[in-house]
Amino acid sequence: MKRRGFVGALAALPTVAAQDFPKLEFAVPDFGADPNPKFFSKPHLAALKRLGDLILPAINGTPGAIEARAPEFLDFLLGESPADRQKLYRDGLEALNAQSRRKFAKAFADLDATEADQVLAPMHKPWTYADPVDPLAAFLRAAKADVLTATANSREWISVVSQRNRNASGTAIYWKPVE
Amino acid sequence: MPATKYDVLIIGSGASGATAARQLTKKGIKCLMLDAGPAFDYEKDRVLRPVYDLPYRGFGKPGRFPHVTQANEFTAALWADEKQNPYSYPANDPYYWVRIRRIGGKTLVWGRASWRLSDYEFKAKDHDGFGDNWPLSYADLAPYYDQAEPLLRVSGRKEGWPQLPDGIFLPDESSDSQATGRFIASAKKRGIPTTKQRRAQGTLASSANLILPDALATGNLTIVANAVVRELTVDKKTGLVDGANFVDSHSKRELHAKARIVVVGASCLESTRILLNSGVANSSGVLGHYLFDQFYVKNTVQAIVPEARGGRPAAGMVGGTGYIPRFTNLKGKNKDYIRGYAVDFGSGGTPDPKYFPAYGEELQKAIANHTGAGFNATTMGSVLPRFENHAAIDKRTVDAWGIASLNIQAKYTDNEFKMAKDAMSTLAELCEESGFELLEKHDKMVPPGESIHELGTCRMGDNPKTSVLNQWNQSHDVKNLFVVDGSSFVTGGSQNPTLTITALAMRASDYMAEEMRKGNL
Numbered sequence: 001m002k003r004r005g006f007v008g009a010l011a012a013l014p015t016v017a018a019q020d021f022p023k024l025e026f027a028v029p030d031f032g033a034d035p036n037p038k039f040f041s042k043p044h045l046a047a048l049k050r051l052g053d054l055i056l057p058a059i060n061g062t063p064g065a066i067e068a069r070a071p072e073f074l075d076f077l078l079g080e081s082p083a084d085r086q087k088l089y090r091d092g093l094e095a096l097n098a099q100s101r102r103k104f105a106k107a108f109a110d111l112d113a114t115e116a117d118q119v120l121a122p123m124h125k126p127w128t129y130a131d132p133v134d135p136l137a138a139f140l141r142a143a144k145a146d147v148l149t150a151t152a153n154s155r156e157w158i159s160v161v162s163q164r165n166r167n168a169s170g171t172a173i174y175w176k177p178v179e
Numbered sequence: 180m181p182a183t184k185y186d187v188l189i190i191g192s193g194a195s196g197a198t199a200a201r202q203l204t205k206k207g208i209k210c211l212m213l214d215a216g217p218a219f220d221y222e223k224d225r226v227l228r229p230v231y232d233l234p235y236r237g238f239g240k241p242g243r244f245p246h247v248t249q250a251n252e253f254t255a256a257l258w259a260d261e262k263q264n265p266y267s268y269p270a271n272d273p274y275y276w277v278r279i280r281r282i283g284g285k286t287l288v289w290g291r292a293s294w295r296l297s298d299y300e301f302k303a304k305d306h307d308g309f310g311d312n313w314p315l316s317y318a319d320l321a322p323y324y325d326q327a328e329p330l331l332r333v334s335g336r337k338e339g340w341p342q343l344p345d346g347i348f349l350p351d352e353s354s355d356s357q358a359t360g361r362f363i364a365s366a367k368k369r370g371i372p373t374t375k376q377r378r379a380q381g382t383l384a385s386s387a388n389l390i391l392p393d394a395l396a397t398g399n400l401t402i403v404a405n406a407v408v409r410e411l412t413v414d415k416k417t418g419l420v421d422g423a424n425f426v427d428s429h430s431k432r433e434l435h436a437k438a439r440i441v442v443v444g445a446s447c448l449e450s451t452r453i454l455l456n457s458g459v460a461n462s463s464g465v466l467g468h469y470l471f472d473q474f475y476v477k478n479t480v481q482a483i484v485p486e487a488r489g490g491r492p493a494a495g496m497v498g499g500t501g502y503i504p505r506f507t508n509l510k511g512k513n514k515d516y517i518r519g520y521a522v523d524f525g526s527g528g529t530p531d532p533k534y535f536p537a538y539g540e541e542l543q544k545a546i547a548n549h550t551g552a553g554f555n556a557t558t559m560g561s562v563l564p565r566f567e568n569h570a571a572i573d574k575r576t577v578d579a580w581g582i583a584s585l586n587i588q589a590k591y592t593d594n595e596f597k598m599a600k601d602a603m604s605t606l607a608e609l610c611e612e613s614g615f616e617l618l619e620k621h622d623k624m625v626p627p628g629e630s631i632h633e634l635g636t637c638r639m640g641d642n643p644k645t646s647v648l649n650q651w652n653q654s655h656d657v658k659n660l661f662v663v664d665g666s667s668f669v670t671g672g673s674q675n676p677t678l679t680i681t682a683l684a685m686r687a688s689d690y691m692a693e694e695m696r697k698g699n700l
Contacts, residue, residue: 055542077236124537153236178256
């Protein structure tokens with residue numbers, strides 16, 4: 001279309017005042033769809049789900065890591081992460097399963113809470129600033145923080161907790177990219 | 180039509196550049212300001228968003244800011260992207276160079292702590308024999324501190340201490356909680372002083388809302404955004420600088436701005452990078468050297484206020500913050516290190532879950548039981564300026580506009596390590612004497628640069644053979660070149676530097692204006 005024709009077509013459109021433009025509601029992807037995990041192997045993802053459920057289970061109506069789909073979110077996050085972080089998780093989940101098989105002849109995902117607690121012994125040690133040397137302990141330290149954050153920052157968690165505590169809205173000032 | 184030739188070209192719009200613009204334009208001097216960052220609309224370009232609405236649930240894009248621990252997914256757009264703005268450092272000694280490229284610079288997010296330096300810093304060599312004195316004294320800068328504090332709306336409490344001079348404060352009449360009061364009493368028993376924070380007030384306390392509007396209102400300031408300065412240009416006949424070549428960050432168009440005087444206030448290391456890339460102001464050979472900052476030991480102590488356990492501390496039991504100014508080595512040397520450290524402390528927070536050795540329901544109960552029952556303190560220590568800590572041009576590392584970046588080498592040494600260790604043990608003892616239960620103590624510093632208090636590399640001095648600038652922030656070599664940011668510092672103490680940067684920029688600008696009036700510039 002030539003410019004004159006285009007301008008003419010624009011002029012023929014009915015004008016819409018800003019306040020008349022309908023406000024459209026959009027959902028975040030997690031709300032309307034299920035994630036497709038692709039970073040972790042099936043045994044590793046199963047172990048991470050079990051670990052997530054142990055670190056932050058659903059308690060008294062507050063969603064836990066599973067309801068918040070924190071393990072699936074971490075699958076996405078780790079897939080985007082630097083190599084050293086990916087190695088920390090892969091080595092840690094491998095160690096988690098290896099210890100479980102050595103002690104109980106089954107994968108971590110299949111352990112009951114009492115059995116799992118033995119494998120998770122490093123989580124009962126006081127936190128120090130020195131980084132753990134043991135890969136499993138280092139992984140558990142990272143996973144604890146990540147599972148808690150991924151859960152507490154989920155829509156599922158915030159929609160429940162914000163009902164009880166106005167300060168838990170999970171809302172903050174976002175700086176838009178500027179061109 | 181040729182471009183306007185301005186009286187003064189100012190590079191940078193943060194605390195120093197904006198302050199220079201304000202001082203100069205109010206005296207009728209025409210200024211052109213170049214800033215590498217974009218302009219923005221404070222109302223439209225900031226919105227409230229829930230964290231679950233962000234692509235990475237608040238974690239931020241992994242690996243995007245490997246050296247900016249302050250960045251999060253809400254503020255990601257503010258920080259300089261390292262892929263566009265790379266730099267280098269020795270493999271085993273990372274330097275955390277934290278930059279913001281947006282009108283207002285780092286004042287958009289600064290911690291706002293506003294402390295004056297004293298002659299314990301300005302005349303540090305006289306006091307302990309190390310390094311060099313500044314070419315000016317506290318008395319020289321005091322009148323400018325008097326102007327800077329009201330401009331930044333600094334609140335505080337007057338104490339009458341020589342190591343932390345009082346200023347023109349909005350009064351802070353807040354009371355202390357029982358827990359904080361107990362810590363203060365424990366400190367007092369040991370002769371350790373404490374005071375309220377001295378902090379800029381307001382929803383936003385940046386150069387963009389507090390300083391630049393005054394300059395723009397004069398009609399004498401033109402701001403050009405997205406202008407990445409490549410180098411200063413020199414008039415070969417006179418040896419004076421006559422402007423700057425810059426790149427439009429979007430179009431990559433190359434332009435040149437002209438002025439009678441050039442003021443560089445692009446932030447400590449960026450200013451030095453510009454000078455090094457320009458090949459000016461370095462007859463001394465010290466340009467880029469004597470890089471230092473304040474070392475930080477974040478959460479040196481994390482403790483619990485026992486009576487606040489249970490999840491709902493009673494009103495007045497916990498809460499409030501305070502500050503310990505330097506108290507060591509004030510009268511002779513009484514430690515195994517020289518100079519000293521300051522401490523930010525506060526009660527009423529909830530300790531991070533990492534401190535509780537538990538998971539599952541047990542962890543949630545521990546968090547609930549300790550909600551609001553925390554006490555913590557962070558150490559900020561003086562770092563000695565050393566020649567060997569430096570930044571130099573790394574021609575192999577260029578930014579998105581083809582401009583050579585910096586290789587930065589900085590290490591902390593025994594004086595800092597001993598100071599951090601002393602701070603840790605002192606704070607742990609104070610917690611114990613206050614009846615707090617210590618969860619963890621440590622003396623592990625964050626890497627050099629992370630405090631975002633980088634200073635030096637273009638330091639002042641009376642001797643042109645050992646310094647880059649004179650006491651007026653004016654180049655010894657090029658008399659119409661001024662560098663007005665933290666790069667001009669000779670020592671830094673343990674105080675946050677922004678207030679001093681602002682005062683120095685005011686003083687330099689007043690001198691500059693007077694020299695222009697006299698026809699000397």
